[in-house]
Amino acid sequence: MKARDIAELVGGELRGDGDIEIDSVADLLTATYAQIAFVEKPNTEITTDASCLFVPPGFDTSSIPLKNLVIVTNPKLAFVRVAGILHPLKYRSAEIHPSAVVSDSATLEDDVFVGAFTCIGEESAIGEGTQIRAGAKIGDGVTVGRNCVIHPNVFIEDGCSIGDNVVLHAGVVIGADGFGYVKDESGEYNKFPQIGTVVIEDNVEIGANTCVDRGALGETRIGAGTKIDNLVQIGHNVRIGKRCVIAAQTGISGSTVIEDDCVIGGQVGFGDHAHVKSGAIIGSQAGVLPGKIVRPGVWWGTPIQPLDEYKRQNAHVKGLERLKAEVKELKKKLADG
């Protein structure tokens, strides 16, 4: 890709040599000949051997007078777009590996890759361009949309539904039974029916070894464009909206609702039936009590508080030693007085 074409693609302004060929992306420090990197802020001092750079408007070019630059409002986003072209997803050509166990009643559209040691169950359907990588197991009555990548050793239980352009990383488990029991007279736990399903909408990405339980009676749903990190637990009947981001090791208990455009840190815990309103941001390791309604804003701590309250409270706690000393002083004064 020529620098000129890159500039045009991202709607940026080219400085320098438009004919230079760029074959890959890299970060500033390691980038070298034929690579493009990016600078996020105008006043960054940099040294780089990259052949071309995305820079923001107002970037001080004096520090690197000889560079080829593409000036663009959001250099990181421009970088992402060009990376998507220069480093496309690994293509695996249409193939059904001889070892794969594909039910006769399953339907596969064109251009589907089905790797070694995979299973595709009865009445399941796999959309065009989708890759089912080695060792993935797809149950009965499962729908997987188009252009998905189902990575090795993923398991999708019977009846679940996966949209288009979904990526499930290795070891993901979709649709295992939720965790619900009722105690009987003898104190034994009896399993509440876990006969619902999971719906994963388009453009969702789910990290390695994450679990999404099926609904007990209804469905568990992950909204379009939502991104979920590794080792996350999503309980039965949870509903997550569109364009949410959920970092690693967070756990979401049954029936909790997270509306659109929320950002959830890592290792956050949600009690059941919590309800997070659209646009809320919850910091890492926070704890949300069962049934809690979380309004838009930034939240922190266990149990969660607005971030500024949390900070103020933390400051008060840190000031306790001094407060204690002051009270002691007062007591002394009063006794002396």
Next chain:
Amino acid sequence: MKARDIAELVGGELRGDGDIEIDSVADLLTATYAQIAFVEKPNTEITTDASCLFVPPGFDTSSIPLKNLVIVTNPKLAFVRVAGILHPLKYRSAEIHPSAVVSDSATLEDDVFVGAFTCIGEESAIGEGTQIRAGAKIGDGVTVGRNCVIHPNVFIEDGCSIGDNVVLHAGVVIGADGFGYVKDESGEYNKFPQIGTVVIEDNVEIGANTCVDRGALGETRIGAGTKIDNLVQIGHNVRIGKRCVIAAQTGISGSTVIEDDCVIGGQVGFGDHAHVKSGAIIGSQAGVLPGKIVRPGVWWGTPIQPLDEYKRQNAHVKGLERLKAEVKELKKKLADG
């Protein structure tokens, strides 16, 4: 199943049409013709299209005058029992998939399902009615009891023992090495022997991607009827009693003992050699220090405290701003005085 038979099965009192046929369970909101739902509390106001409802004694029938009702002390438990009949576990008929690698010295009782791409090692034994689903790997000298479901991609390491009616969800790892090392003179970590085993008693259910490490020298044991959620970590030589419930992402360090009938929330952390007495309840995200003895009662926080102490302390912390103001006021008065 006729409503009359359902009432008889659960020992409930039938109101309305005993001949109506019920074919499945559902929740109140989505239930429709030929479905049964349940109401937990007498004064719930409901609208439902279910053909039949379990309701508790004293339920105000005026709100739904035309319904078929089964009055029963514990409607949720009745619902669970009927669901178990109307929605039985998926049956997989006796079969050893041609791709399965089953050792000649392994013994399989009747009616065992062995799915594709499974391994069953030397001298291992699988009980009647058990399902070993696709991709599960069972090591050497493993015993799996009767009527178990070993879901896809589970791994059971050599020498572990699984009781009857055990469910291991996808990706569970039983009997991997525990985490123990001894530093030598050069600062390198030397692995403490991890040569014990894991015993899982009857009626245990273990959630997806949960790990139960083998004992270092002795055994790790999960007591009968205990239910463990997804992504839980159970360290070497941990002993968990009967009828415990452990929610997702909790971690239990080596040699900790949890006695019978405990309830443990999600994301709880236990240091090693802690001892939780029978009947204790520990709230989500709590932290239990190594060696701590936890008496029966409700516990919360890190390090754990009795719930009422935790609440009182939380209230005090929240009141710190005011306390600080009061001290300031006192100082001023004293200075003025």
Next chain:
Amino acid sequence: MKARDIAELVGGELRGDGDIEIDSVADLLTATYAQIAFVEKPNTEITTDASCLFVPPGFDTSSIPLKNLVIVTNPKLAFVRVAGILHPLKYRSAEIHPSAVVSDSATLEDDVFVGAFTCIGEESAIGEGTQIRAGAKIGDGVTVGRNCVIHPNVFIEDGCSIGDNVVLHAGVVIGADGFGYVKDESGEYNKFPQIGTVVIEDNVEIGANTCVDRGALGETRIGAGTKIDNLVQIGHNVRIGKRCVIAAQTGISGSTVIEDDCVIGGQVGFGDHAHVKSGAIIGSQAGVLPGKIVRPGVWWGTPIQPLDEYKRQNAHVKGLERLKAEVKELKKKLADG
């Protein structure tokens, strides 16, 4: 192994019968004939049926006058060494299971075990003595060193590099995409390129179902001799030094650096770009803010504090009820006065 040879091996001093044969290790309580156990502290009162014991110098032998003893400075380490000989790693003889899918361009050194339902991709290389157990999937361009054990259902993504003597327990995922996105004008998340790699140095052990993401642009690296427990999350571009110990369920966000010889408890959370200096010890469930520099010492809590500060602060919080009462008293006195 004769007791005499054991004493010689560990550089200990033999008491009693040097001819006694020891065939296995056990703990004090369960050890019996032909077994060796260890006592860590001189003044431990013990009863054991072990045939031989490692004991520290100064151990009071009067309590077990008839025993065969090996007196050694570090009895636990001596025990570990002898256990390594008496209980060697399970040997699996060189074999490529007929079901294995091994690329023609992959190179396997001598004495490699390749189990059932495994894949080894193009241009990958497996070192001498390494075991690739059933169901493990190794992508393209992967290097695995010598004498490694890759347990069942592990996945190693394209281009990752594994040193010698590395153990990856069941379900480990190495080199899945990191978690990085850039929002575009329409609010959709665009995936930042995750085209880097993972390097795991020699003598690393990684616990079951742990995930190590590939670098976004550079590499994620785990230093030689580091031991990582189950269900740990290691984000893209994290760099972990040599001889670190990281307990279960800890999560490390992108680009965080942990230098050599650190000890990290379980369920710890690290924000991105944190930097932990060599020798730091971080307690379980602690939280490290993004960008935080953690100096050597013992750290605790969220956000982390030096342990003694944490304890003092905790004591202050516990004393709040009393402080409040004192302030009330002062107010009363002043009003009365």
